[in-house]
Amino acid sequence: MVVLLLKSLGINDLLGFEFMDPPPGETLMRALELLYALGALNDRGELTKLGRRMAEFPVDPMLSKAIISSEKYQCTDEVLTIISMLQESASLFYRPKDKKLHADQARQNFVRSGGDHFTLLNVWEQWADTNYSQQFCYEQFLQFKSLSRARDIRDQLAGLCERVEIAVDANPNSNDITPIQKALTAGYFYNTAQLQKGGDSYRTLKTNHTVYIHPSSSLFQFQPPVKAVLYYELVMTSKSYMRQIMEIKPSWLLEVAPHYFKPADLEQLATGDKKMPKGQGAAPASTRP
Structure with missing residues (x-):
């Protein structure tokens, strides 16, 4: 940035x-x-x-690229929501010791297909339907302060969209999440990983590192495992865990980042080849020391 x-x-x-x-x-x-x-x-x-x-956007460039790409895919409204929720996702849910089962069930009820990004979108939409109720947060084991911060972030980003003349339109087909997935992939194609042959780990496409799905993800223990994913962040503990994960199709990488990924890279994905992507972007010649 x-x-x-x-x-x-x-x-x-x-x-x-x-x-x-x-x-x-x-x-x-x-x-x-x-x-x-x-x-x-x-x-x-x-x-x-x-x-x-x-x-124009005082955020991580990958976030701003996703926002701008959402204009093309006509889903800026949803992408702004997801990006704002991602900023607060680590502190969104809470789990009281005496109500662990209730809290886990409430969280499970928010899960939607496609990955964690759409679970976050569902949380926001249900909260918005209650007119941003604090009582709703209490009943659903959600942190009201975290959601309120996400709302502030979203308002600021919507204002910046207006400044650069991006219309905050909603996805015209709410049953099709593909436009939202593509817009987010346009910004986060660096943070992608493919399933390894054993089926219990992934390998990042850019750095060729072994990573695992975080146990808090809705895609954890998903059967059959998702073949290709996009993640928001890596958490390093005993292993490298991917947090806030979304399912993607490898073919989208060619569409949203054609100068970074080449057809040969998709062949590597299909065959499980562990080589580094040939299409990896190099720094422009005039910027090299």
Whole structure:
């Protein structure tokens, strides 16, 4: 986000820029690679039209790319909600010691197909239907403060959408979640993983690391296991766990990130080949030290 901001201010010599607390050169290069892969920079390291729109949002560039992509897929309303809920997802549900079974059942009742992102969307929609009731949160074992923060975030993002002329429209076909999944994948294609042959672990497509579904996910112990997933964050404990997971189709990666993924990468997905994707975006030549 800092690199995107500096680029939007016309500062192109990032390696020579006098940071108060200079980041390692490798960190800067990774940031440039990500922004290039997201389409915010061209192959000369210059800010694109998309990059200028992304810079209007004071959030992680992957989030802003998902928001802007939602315009194409006509689902900005749902994507804003999901993104806002993701920010508070770690503290959304609570589980009193004397009501663990009730809390678990209440949480299970919110689960929707497609993954955790749609469970969060369902929580929001049910809460909104009660006119943002605090009593509803109490009855459903939800943190009212966390939901209220998500509502504030959503209001701010909706205001920024208006500033960059993105209409906050809802998905015209509420039964089809594919547009929402594609919009989110457009921003988070870096955070994707494929199921390994054993069926109990996944391997990240970008870094080739072994990762596992977090036990709190609705897709944990899902049978048969989902073949390809997108995750919001990795949590490192005894293993690397993916949190807030959504099912994806590998073919979407070619559609939303054609300069990052190539047809050969999809063949690797289909065959379970563990090689690094050949289409991995490199930093633009003019930005290399």
